Amino acid sequence: MPPERTVALSLISVACLATFLYYTMLPLGPQLLWEPETTMDFRTVNKMTVAEKFTPDIMLSAPRRSSASPNSAGTLAVYTVSTYSFESHRKTSEIKVLDISSGSQSLITNAEGTSEPAWLGGGNELLWLKSGEKGHTQLVVGSADEVGKSYVAGLVPAPISDVKLKILDAERVAIVVSAKAKLDGSLYQKEDEPKKYSTGMLYESLMVRHWDHYVKPQRNALWHGILHRQKPHITEKLGRYSLGKLTNILRGSGLESPIPPFGAKDHFDISINGIGFVAKDPELNPATNTKCNFYYVSIDTSVEGPTYSEPKKYGKPGIEGASSSPVLSPDGNSAAFLQMKENGYESDKNRILLSDLTTPSTTVELFESNDGKGLWDRSPGSVGWSTDGKALLLVAEDTGTSRLFKLDVPADEQGTLELPIPLTPKAGHVDDVQSLGADSSHLFLSGSNLVDNSIYSILDPAGSAEAKVISSNSRNGSFFGLSQDQVSEIWFQGSSEKVHAWVMKPSSFSSDQRYPLAYLIHGGPQGAWNDQWSTRWNPAVFAEQGYVVVAPNPTGSTGYGQSFTDAIKESWGGLPYQDLVNGFAYIKESMDYVDTDRAVALGASYGGYMMNWMQGHPLGKEFRALVCHDGVFSMTNQLASDEQYFPNHDLGGPYFTKHQDSWEKWNPAHFTTNWSTPMLVIHNELDYRLPISEGLAMFNVLQEKGIKSKFLTFPDENHWVLKEENSLQWHLEVINWINSFVELPPYEAESAKRLEAQN
Template sequence: MTTRAEKFTPEVLLSAPRRSSASPNSAGNLAVYTVSTYSFESHKKTTEIKVLDIATGRSTLITNEEKTSEPHWLGHGNELLWLQSTEKGATKLVVGSVYEIGKSYVAGVVPGPISDVKLKILDDEKVAIAVSGKARPDGELYNPEDEPKKFTTGMLYDSLMVRHWDKYVTPNKNAIWHGILHKTKPHITESKGRYGLGNLTNVLKGTRLESPIPPWGGQDNFDLSATGVGFVSKDPDLNPATNTKSNFYYVHVGYSPNGLTYSEPVKIVVEGFEGTSTAPVFSPSGKGVAFLQMKENGYESDKNSIIVDFDVENPATTVKLLESNDGEASWDRSPSSVSWSNDEKTLFLIAEDNGVTKLFKLQIPVDSRVSTLPEPLTQSGTVSDVQTLGTNSSHLFLSSSSLIDNSIYSILDPVGSAKAKVVSSNSHNGSFFGLSEDQVSDIWFQGAKVQVHAWVMKPSNFSSDKKYPLAYLVHGGPQGAWTDSWSTRWNPAIFAEQGYVVIAPNPTGSTSYGQEFTDAITEEWGGLPYEDLVKGLEYIKDNLDYVDTDHAVALGASYGGYMMNWMQGHALAKEFKALVCHDGVFSMANQLSSDEQYFPNHDLGGPYFTRHQATWEKWNPARFTGNWSTPMLVIHNELDYRLPISEGLAMFNVLQEKGIESRFLTFPDENHWVLKEENSLFWHTVVLNWINKFTGLPAYKDEKEQGYIVQN
């Protein structure tokens, strides 16, 4: 970013450059990343591949060709490999040098869409490569452009799932493809040889396994070593709609004069762990592997435990770290990723802790039953990625964000006590957005049972002599949290800059405050969290004299949308001038039409058709529609298969029939989220206009300039 915004608006949020995590080269002096920027003037998005000089903080453009993605360092030099999709669905593997910009070449063409590139240097002439891509039922790469014409649109299913997130399930499954990039000898006109791609082999062919696991699995679902591929996959013998159990598998890759050979996938069994497995990563030597595993099948928010196999070719060496004598974990935080130090003596963990996503270090023990807990290395913001700063360094390169900055690159010495040194801040610590750290604080208040944490965001022009209307945000999940991180969907600063004090509580069920607090929402959807929110508002009234609670609004999405509906039928809604419900639950029984049935089954005690039906009905917002009276904006999208659009239509029908002031906003081409920039801008405009109307703030802008408005 080069221009300071006069005011942080939705346009600024959505048009600000979005940087990916950055990856250092083997020398530790350069880092490659992508940056995408959307223009509301041209209505187009541009994507660039850039390289950061870590010493100076300056970046160099490598390419801005359309449809390029996923740059990776290739070999020990300064060459890069990136992907470029073609109009016919194929994918080019392009190689270019940092020092010869514009002289890239195509190392190979894969006849279908691929992504999630992983590379491993084998020697000076060979680099192993693994990618993900859809496979047809026969195990060959799927290209939708080659799909034969069908004369019916009918799809017949004999088992779940029928559809997942925003797509109908098809016979084509995710698979991992492995091959070798060979470097040829230099041509007489060249100073060095060129890489060429050999055949790619589907290492899951004929196994019934699928990896990455849909809908969110990507690079975090598999890894590559010099001698094998490790990946996680759901258990093929269990129904994916009612089970979360997945396993870690290892495929040994052999090299011979006749080519590559692949073993059958070997499942690494972790006794007592029947839940989700994720985030596998090989040690630098490739001998060991670490991954995360949950204990409980059917519970997607169970605590992640750290599993290490010190010799992946010998699964008997698998151990569970931080396990106490009673079989429970001695650390009550749940890491989301794990990585190794270069000397293989330390693991680095990313985990939420009290609303902050921190980096921790854990010394790898000889005995898994140790008392030493992971040590936090960061104290603020949200670390999204960590890599060693080159192959011979103990320092770390971090990619992170915060509530005021959408992208930060920094260097950290994990041995020293100094804070991370910022190498590059996309917004100069928020200043280009007109934001500052002074706007952000937090509070703790007594909840239903324990102390509850909440983030507070004030306007940038805040004055202690004034009162500001309250925007009370309820997060989704419900096993989620408001953290010190950037968002382009629910960004507290957007509401603060309209003139609100934003308070974002993390009630019972939230992550990052220990597993017991997370688990406490089970069979308590409208209970403990609701009580926490009531007590949070009482605390605000009694302690924050700069908040005008007489002009308050509440907003929530997903579970937060459920809570808007639950509040509507209970006393708390009367405290607010208006509500916003985005893709929320209206009728608990309609969760039977959702995709992942294990989710309501776990949180409500069991399936609806069992003795647990009473719990489903106990927390059903539709039971209390007779009490609804607060004006509400309902937002629900057509492609939301997790919470089907009938939920939003039912809410709107009730509101309209009761004569309650209300509006209905829908996007036929969006899922549970609103991701397209133009749609997101319209979403922000409608939401801000709605809440501003009831709090005495001016309208944000004319909706008719952006959206299609139907007035019957």
């Protein structure tokens, strides 16, 4: 199980508060109503109503903004917005541009099938993708200066994604996209496949299934081409771009990039001189190994048709784990990337590696130490270059937040390397970092927090001030009826170390009342509850039902030092369980506004495992009801999981070796005799990380023992519930299940009523 990328604290400005007070004078309805083709920022007033109460249907129908990308002048930023309507049962997608100085926004297009806008050249021209008939993809060019005017610069006869562009000169722009390739390296188009009259699939090696699909012969590949600007017509200011031939730079190499199932444009980068990317080691089985390598393909674009070198591998001996986040320096001569040390451990600490692309086999590990642990005890999730190429920009989890750090890179090996300097506080979640323009030292940040689903801000790395928020999708949560006052933190003594937890109270909280407890256990187990927005496990949804939500980060969690993360190995039901026992005791003793006699616990993935483990142990008796989403029932059933390196690492080794005792020691199925707490079981058909038989086994035990229980499944969902209508039903069932045990009223949102009427 990869860490759950689930579940950030900024101040409300005077202007934001004034706007909130103004809108609270308007008539309030039970839902947040979003005007089509609008999003929210500090300066743009929209036709909408402030939420009287934050509910799942409000969360799921709220506009979702992507990270934003500034143009080369640093004056505009482009982003996408997707909005789902429970009235029309349709999702709309828009490409928009934000004026960074004024905060005003412009709609570029809302044509169906449009996605992935990118700035084209040094002006305000944009390129985006538009999916068409028969799986074909158009490359469309438009301009932020002339909204409504666009043309097709090229047509690719297959689905493509992950666009990256690089200006070569005034007439040419290099483009890289990802698309499936056949075994011979040619472009794969499902529509062109000959009809088969049988459905059997034969496998001779792992993987058979991955995440939510059966593995097929086609592989991800990177395709490079040139966009040429033609001479302008007499009526045009600028000539139109035309796409040349796309070449599969991985053809014949046996490599696949981006790496499935989650790899995207963060798995490769482009410079004037070439393309850097990460790919699984082709000599190792991907089901039992995590090792990835960084590769570089040099490209000569001086000739009419580009020529490509064979992929060259860069790395450091002894660093043998997963690689990620490759970025090429502004001059194209260096590459930075992240790589873990241990093969087979997907949550090992990311090391920062630097390769000189002009010198064969020159790769160094920054902060290398004699004990092998590294001098910086944080694990960055992404890395980027400053515009001058003198510093690296690192985003890393830190104590329940995601922060931006700056690392000055010495000009030579004799230079002093200082530890990274934090540029953002321990608050919020930085999702993306980009330079504010081609020549600017300022940074454009995209992020979120526990009450706001999208925040754009500008940061001066050389200054002492915090990042300046220029656009908030929900006015710092006020349009959701949420505020930072609801969010706090606690620390308590765990099994061996202090444990951190987030606390979220209802917006109507009164200190003279007592509230039921919702104890949320995160997945991973190497993951964390962060100060971050989520539409899958959002603490605010439960808080607004009337719960005090406590979301602890027990042993195994990320962002508290690598030793804390590593300590869960061969202790799945040991140290973390005791942390949760201690946490519950702390709540009972120190938080007098929490009624622990009316407590429920919920968890997914590893959190679901913990629901089953608690069922068989004393802590489970403290709760009136449990919710287990896609959890582990029997440890030995993890032999049916897709990524076998995960249980092999966390449980000490493969089951068929001397490590059987560890697998059996932490097996919840051995303690079903003790099960007695009512439980809602949720498990999905397409979950190949933890197959649906796990959920069925839980439900069978509960039913045969006569324990009050329900089973919810979605045939078209995987380890996560992502479709809006399904997610609404998920929330309806979960909330009404737990509310019924703690004397809270049922969830009766208008959208929920419509869902019940359809069923």
